[in-house]
Amino acid sequence: GAVVSQHPSWVICKSGTSVKIECRSLDFQATTMFWYRQFPKQSLMLMATSNEGSKATYEQGVEKDKFLINHASLTLSTLTVTSAHPEDSSFYICSARKLGGGFQETQYFGPGTRLLVL
Amino acid sequence: AQSVTQLDSQVPVFEEAPVELRCNYSSSVSVYLFWYVQYPNQGLQLLLKYLSGSTLVKGINGFEAEFNKSQTSFHLRKPSVHISDTAEYFCAVSGTGNQFYFGTGTSLTVIP
Numbered sequence: 137g138a139v140v141s142q143h144p145s146w147v148i149c150k151s152g153t154s155v156k157i158e159c160r161s162l163d164f165q166a167t168t169m170f171w172y173r174q175f176p177k178q179s180l181m182l183m184a185t186s187n188e189g190s191k192a193t194y195e196q197g198v199e200k201d202k203f204l205i206n207h208a209s210l211t212l213s214t215l216t217v218t219s220a221h222p223e224d225s226s227f228y229i230c231s232a233r234k235l236g237g238g239f240q241e242t243q244y245f246g247p248g249t250r251l252l253v254l
Numbered sequence: 255a256q257s258v259t260q261l262d263s264q265v266p267v268f269e270e271a272p273v274e275l276r277c278n279y280s281s282s283v284s285v286y287l288f289w290y291v292q293y294p295n296q297g298l299q300l301l302l303k304y305l306s307g308s309t310l311v312k313g314i315n316g317f318e319a320e321f322n323k324s325q326t327s328f329h330l331r332k333p334s335v336h337i338s339d340t341a342e343y344f345c346a347v348s349g350t351g352n353q354f355y356f357g358t359g360t361s362l363t364v365i366p
Contacts, residue, residue: 142297170354179344179356180298229297231354242288243354245298 139163140232142246149220150254157215157249159230165210166232170243171203174227186213220253227251256281256347260357267335268365275330275360277319277345287328288346288354289319298344304328315339340364 139162149155159169167188172180184194184205192205202224204216213232217224227250231243261276279285286305290298302313309321319330328345345357 140297177359179358182353185353231298242300242303244300245290247297248295250295 138234138242138244140230140244140246142228142230142249144249145247146250146252148252148254151221152219154216154218155220155251157217157228157230157251159213159215159232159246161211161232161244164232164234164244166213166234167210168233169207169213170231170233171205171213171215172229172231174229174248176227180229183215217251220251222253225251225253256283256285256349256355258345258347258355258357260343260345260360262360263358264361264363266363266365269337270334272333273331273335273339273362275343275345275362277328277330277357279326279328279345279347281326281347281349283349286348287319287321288348289313289317289328289330290344290346291315292342292344292359294341301330301343335362335364337364337366 141160143158169186171183173183174180182195183198184192186192186205186207188207194200207213227248229248231245257280259278267273288303289301291301292298301317302311304311304321312318317332343360346354348354
């Protein structure tokens with residue numbers, strides 16, 4: 137159990153376009169989902185925390201108008217990169233915490249989405 | 255605030271040899287510690303976690319880690335590595351907030 141999927145797994149787009157990435161918890165409900173960004177050979181950096189039915193909480197330095205997060209249900213969160221530019225190219229990973237899970241509860245990670253902006 | 259330091263960015267080791275990947279943390283509150291593995295172009299998979307109780311934690315794929323509060327460490331060990339263990343390993347800590355703090359990762363390369 138505790139499977140998280142992401143779609144698409146990779147995407148190539150032109151500069152200036154918007155890209156939507158979906159994160160789904162397949163076999164559990166998640167009140168909280170997290171979006172991370174990972175540059176090559178680097179660690180994961182938390183971008184934002186997404187709570188179902190409320191606005192996302194963004195980490196310092198992350199542009200909320202550029203990285204739109206929607207958590208419409210207990211099993212789905214989306215990240216939209218608006219007006220993407222080459223510097224937005226990265227590996228985006230989501231994670232989810234089970235409904236009722238406390239802060240010490242494991243986060244279950246999706247397989248990641250590789251974004252390349254040309 | 256919490257932080258994690260992984261002391262070794264790259265660890266080469268021969269197949270069937272033992273390995274230890276080091277992780278040190280800093281925190282002013284009780285912590286919960288995790289080790290994750292990432293294979294190329296994939297997300298993170300949980301290896302093991304320490305929440306409370308026994309300081310020696312056993313995980314999947316033959317890995318184990320020991321929580322040492324006095325040394326603020328959570329080193330990952332495996333007595334005999336396989337080629338398939340070649341991957342990136344991340345240590346992470348969480349406290350009373352939502353955020354996981356990840357180390358910079360250790361690239362384990364198993365040499366045949």
